[in-house]
Amino acid sequence: MTDHVRLISADSAAHEALRTVRVLYTDLDGTLVAPGGSVLGDAAGAPSLVVAERIVALARKGLDVVPVSGRGRPQLRELTQLLGWHTYIAEAGGIIVRGTGLRAEALVDHGQWPDDLLGNGETPVAAMNRVGAAEALIEAFPGRIEHYAPWQMDREVSLLLRGCLDAAEGQTVLDGLPLPLDLVDNGMLRSYGTLTCRDMPPHAYHVVPRGVSKARAIMLDLAHRGLGPEHAAAIGDSATDLEMAGAVGVMALVGNALGSNGVRDGLANGTRENVWRTHAERGEGWAEFADAWLTAVSDDR
Numbered sequence: 542m543t544d545h546v547r548l549i550s551a552d553s554a555a556h557e558a559l560r561t562v563r564v565l566y567t568d569l570d571g572t573l574v575a576p577g578g579s580v581l582g583d584a585a586g587a588p589s590l591v592v593a594e595r596i597v598a599l600a601r602k603g604l605d606v607v608p609v610s611g612r613g614r615p616q617l618r619e620l621t622q623l624l625g626w627h628t629y630i631a632e633a634g635g636i637i638v639r640g641t642g643l644r645a646e647a648l649v650d651h652g653q654w655p656d657d658l659l660g661n662g663e664t665p666v667a668a669m670n671r672v673g674a675a676e677a678l679i680e681a682f683p684g685r686i687e688h689y690a691p692w693q694m695d696r697e698v699s700l701l702l703r704g705c706l707d708a709a710e711g712q713t714v715l716d717g718l719p720l721p722l723d724l725v726d727n728g729m730l731r732s733y734g735t736l737t738c739r740d741m742p743p744h745a746y747h748v749v750p751r752g753v754s755k756a757r758a759i760m761l762d763l764a765h766r767g768l769g770p771e772h773a774a775a776i777g778d779s780a781t782d783l784e785m786a787g788a789v790g791v792m793a794l795v796g797n798a799l800g801s802n803g804v805r806d807g808l809a810n811g812t813r814e815n816v817w818r819t820h821a822e823r824g825e826g827w828a829e830f831a832d833a834w835l836t837a838v839s840d841d842r
């Protein structure tokens with residue numbers, strides 16, 4: 542099923558497409574960072590500069606990197622600043638922030654929700670709590686879904702849950718609520734927490750206002766920059782990440798992404814002419830992508 546996904550380092554069409562790319566939208570967990578969350582580790586979590594060296598090399602070339610993550614705004618601000626980047630997309634596409642200092646500009650995306658859907662000063666998460674979105678899922682799938690503590694705190698646009706769900710069945714539950722909501726599968730996790738299911742690995746799930754997605758956030762950010770999809774690439778490891786393919790010229794999957802059922806389904810169901818994979822996993826795969834990008838851009842200058 543996934544054998545037909547071409548290797549980014551060995552494909553002339555990828556090389557050609559990467560020549561015009563100036564900004565990379567990167568997932569973090571399962572993609573950039575090692576198990577445990579460090580950028581100073583290899584795919585197995587052993588100390589390594591493999592990622593850090595590429596972050597520096599891309600910065601030296603003036604190539605921009607934007608983290609796109611399910612993580613919340615405070616977490617991403619710190620990470621973005623620490624890695625020398627400038628823009629970040631938090632809460633699975635719900636918040637785009639340009640700048641990490643006092644004059645940072647934030648765009649909170651409500652997707653397809655009409656302006657009058659929220660009460661005065663109400664955040665999308667407060668509205669979801671008002672209609673009991675998380676509780677409805679927990680009640681419908683006992684032992685199979687829970688709040689993803691402690692990362693569910695201080696969120697504005699998306700609820701963060703951990704579970705082992707058929708995403709379509711979860712969506713049906715959300716469709717019974719008086720708010721238009723999407724259930725987004727943001728990839729595999731390592732820990733089950735207090736879940737009792739063992740028939741599939743635990744995944745992170747986001748509940749977002751209908752239409753909010755990583756892909757939509759990328760389109761909004763590219764429009765703000767005056768760039769087209771041919772100037773952008775994305776890299777990730779989950780089904781949600783694969784949807785970024787629709788917003789960019791080059792979509793890369795790190796090697797470990799191909800173990801995800803959601804990714805395999807996405808590859809089987811979509812036209813994926815602009816999707817490539819790396820051989821290596823996690824940060825080592827990210828480095829492999831960066832090397833292919835740096836080579837393509839060097840050719841052009």
Ligand SMILES: [Mg+2]
Nearest residue numbers: 568570571728
């Ligand atoms: Mg991920």
